[in-house]
Amino acid sequence: MSDISGTTGTGITDVTGASGGARPPEERRSWAPMVGLFLAQVLMSFNVAALPISLGGMVEDFGVPPTVASTTIVVYGLVVAALVMTGAKLGQRVGWVLIFRVVVALFAVSSLMMIFSPTIGWAIGGQVLAGASAAIIVPALVALIAENYRGAQQATAVGSLGSARAFSGISAFLIGGTLGTLVGWRPVFFITLGLAVAVFALSFRLRGDRGDRSIRIDLVASVLIGAAIVLLTLGFNNLNAWGIVLAGPDAPFSVLGLSPAPVLVLAGIILGQAFFMWTRRRMRLGRVPLVDLSVLSQPTERAAVYAMFVIVAMEAAVNFTVPTYIQVVQGRTPFDTSLAMMPFNLTVFVTATLIVRFYRRHSPRTIALFAFGLTTAALLWLAFVVSNNWETVPTIVGLIAFGIGQGALVTLVFNVLVTAAPKELAGDVGSIRGTTQNLASAVGTAVMGALLVTMLTLNFTQAAVEHPELPEELKAEVGLAQVNFVSNDDLRAKFEETSATPEQIDAAVEINEEERLNTLRLGFLVLAGISALAALPASRLPKYKPEEIPDPMAAGSGDD
Structure with missing residues (x-):
C-alpha cells in the first residue's frame, strides 16, 4: 500500500500533523449527494427483501414450483458475489459517477422486467441484471463516499449504509407484505423502479474522477x-x-x-x-x-474482514432462524414475521446510524469487544428465554440487545477498512466488503439451516426411540431419519397418512414440539460460542487514541 504521509504505523492520520500544529478544519459538504447513495443502498436491499415476499405470487402467476421461483433469489446473490470485484475495477477504469448512473439505469430496467415479466424466465433474467448492476453499485458506494466526504462526515456516511440495510428490511416486509396481500407481487417492484429513478436524479449532485483508461481488468x-x-x-x-x-x-x-x-x-x-x-x-x-491486496496488508485490516464475516454470518443465521420458526413452525404470515423482527431491525437501523458518535471517545477495538460481548450475552439470553411465543418481553429484549451489537459492528468494521485505505483504493475496499458480506450471508444461512436440521433429526430420533408409544414400524413408516422443521398441523397430517393411532400422533407432536425448541436453543448457544470466539479478531482491531481522527483520504502518496 502506498505510504501515507503524516500517518501512524496503523495507517491513521495524526491530527497534530508532522509539525505538531493543528490540522485545518475539514471541508463540510452538503448531505444531498449522500441521500442518493443512501437510497442506492436501500434500492439493493429492498429488492433482496422483496423477493421472498413475491415468491407466492410468482408461483401462482407463472405456474411453477416454489423451487423454480426461488431461483430469482439465488441468481441475484450469485451474480453480485461473483462480479463485485470485477465491477470495482470497471468503475476505476470508467469513472465512478458515470458507471454509477449507467448501472442504476440498468437496475430500473430490471424492475420493469419484474413488473411486466410474462414468464418466470423474464423474472430470473431481471434479477440477473439487477445482480450485475448491484455488483458495481456496491463498490461504487464506498468509492463515492470517499470522494465526496471526509472525517466525521465520512464516518456518518459509512454508518448510513448499514442503517439503510435495516431500514430496507423493515419497509420491504411492511410495504411489500401489504401490497402482496391486497394487490399482488408486481406492484412491489414499482417501488424499486421509483427508487432507481430518484437515485439517478440525485447522482448529478455527486463529484468523482473521470476514471483511468490505462487500467486493465x-x-x-x-x-x-x-x-x-x-x-x-x-x-x-x-x-x-x-x-x-x-x-x-x-x-x-x-x-x-x-x-x-x-x-x-x-x-x-x-x-x-x-x-x-x-x-x-x-x-x-x-x-x-483485480483487487489490490495491500488493503489487507495490516493485521488490523484483516481482523476487520474476519469480524465483518462473523457478524454478517450471525445476522444471516438469526434472520434465517426466526422467520423459519415463525412461518414454518408456527404457520404465521410474512407480515407477522416482520412485526416479530421489527425490534431487531429498528435497533440495527438506529445503532448503525448513531454508533459513529462514539468514535471520538472510544477506539474501534474497545467498541468491537463491547459489541461482541453484547451479542454473546444476547444470544445466551435468547437460548434460555426463547419460547413458542416470540412476542414475550424477554425475547424482545434479547433481539434488541443483539441488534445493538450487530448494528455497531457492521458500521465499525466497515469504517476501519475505509479509513485504512487511501481514496484511490476505496473501490477495492467496497469490493471486499461486497464479497465478504454476500459470502458470509450464504454461509450463515446455510450452516445454521444444516446445523438446526441435523440437531433436530438427532434429538427427535433419540426421543422417539425412548418413547414407548412409538413402535419401530411406525418410525420406519414415517421416515423419522429425515426430520425437518414442520408445524404441528403438518406433522399431524403426515402421521394421519400412516397406521398411527390418535395417541401415537399426540405423542409424536409433543416430542417434535419439545425437540424443536431444544434445537432452537442449542442453535442460539452455538451462535453465542461463535460470537465469543470473535473477540479474537476484534482484539486485533486498531486502538486509536481519542485525539486521533482516522482520515487517510486526505493523505498523499509515496513509494511502497
Whole structure:
C-alpha cells in the first residue's frame, strides 16, 4: 500500500500533523449527494427483501414450483458475489459517477422486467441484471463516499449504509407484505423502479474522477474469484438439501457416494487460493491486480474482514432462524414475521446510524469487544428465554440487545477498512466488503439451516426411540431419519397418512414440539460460542487514541 504521509504505523492520520500544529478544519459538504447513495443502498436491499415476499405470487402467476421461483433469489446473490470485484475495477477504469448512473439505469430496467415479466424466465433474467448492476453499485458506494466526504462526515456516511440495510428490511416486509396481500407481487417492484429513478436524479449532485483508461481488468483473476464464489455459495446453500457428507436423495449427483455440496465448497476454496496466488504474483510483477491486496496488508485490516464475516454470518443465521420458526413452525404470515423482527431491525437501523458518535471517545477495538460481548450475552439470553411465543418481553429484549451489537459492528468494521485505505483504493475496499458480506450471508444461512436440521433429526430420533408409544414400524413408516422443521398441523397430517393411532400422533407432536425448541436453543448457544470466539479478531482491531481522527483520504502518496 502506498505510504501515507503524516500517518501512524496503523495507517491513521495524526491530527497534530508532522509539525505538531493543528490540522485545518475539514471541508463540510452538503448531505444531498449522500441521500442518493443512501437510497442506492436501500434500492439493493429492498429488492433482496422483496423477493421472498413475491415468491407466492410468482408461483401462482407463472405456474411453477416454489423451487423454480426461488431461483430469482439465488441468481441475484450469485451474480453480485461473483462480479463485485470485477465491477470495482470497471468503475476505476470508467469513472465512478458515470458507471454509477449507467448501472442504476440498468437496475430500473430490471424492475420493469419484474413488473411486466410474462414468464418466470423474464423474472430470473431481471434479477440477473439487477445482480450485475448491484455488483458495481456496491463498490461504487464506498468509492463515492470517499470522494465526496471526509472525517466525521465520512464516518456518518459509512454508518448510513448499514442503517439503510435495516431500514430496507423493515419497509420491504411492511410495504411489500401489504401490497402482496391486497394487490399482488408486481406492484412491489414499482417501488424499486421509483427508487432507481430518484437515485439517478440525485447522482448529478455527486463529484468523482473521470476514471483511468490505462487500467486493465485481470480476466484470469476475475474468472477465478467468480467461479470460487459461485461454487462456495452453491455448496453452502445446498448442504442441507444435498447432504452434509453423504449424498442425500435430493442431490443431483454424488462423488463416490459423497454429497456434491462439500465437494463444491472444497473446489471453491481451492479456486479462491488460486486467485490469491495469482493476484500476489501479478502485484510482484508491477501489474494492476483485480483487487489490490495491500488493503489487507495490516493485521488490523484483516481482523476487520474476519469480524465483518462473523457478524454478517450471525445476522444471516438469526434472520434465517426466526422467520423459519415463525412461518414454518408456527404457520404465521410474512407480515407477522416482520412485526416479530421489527425490534431487531429498528435497533440495527438506529445503532448503525448513531454508533459513529462514539468514535471520538472510544477506539474501534474497545467498541468491537463491547459489541461482541453484547451479542454473546444476547444470544445466551435468547437460548434460555426463547419460547413458542416470540412476542414475550424477554425475547424482545434479547433481539434488541443483539441488534445493538450487530448494528455497531457492521458500521465499525466497515469504517476501519475505509479509513485504512487511501481514496484511490476505496473501490477495492467496497469490493471486499461486497464479497465478504454476500459470502458470509450464504454461509450463515446455510450452516445454521444444516446445523438446526441435523440437531433436530438427532434429538427427535433419540426421543422417539425412548418413547414407548412409538413402535419401530411406525418410525420406519414415517421416515423419522429425515426430520425437518414442520408445524404441528403438518406433522399431524403426515402421521394421519400412516397406521398411527390418535395417541401415537399426540405423542409424536409433543416430542417434535419439545425437540424443536431444544434445537432452537442449542442453535442460539452455538451462535453465542461463535460470537465469543470473535473477540479474537476484534482484539486485533486498531486502538486509536481519542485525539486521533482516522482520515487517510486526505493523505498523499509515496513509494511502497
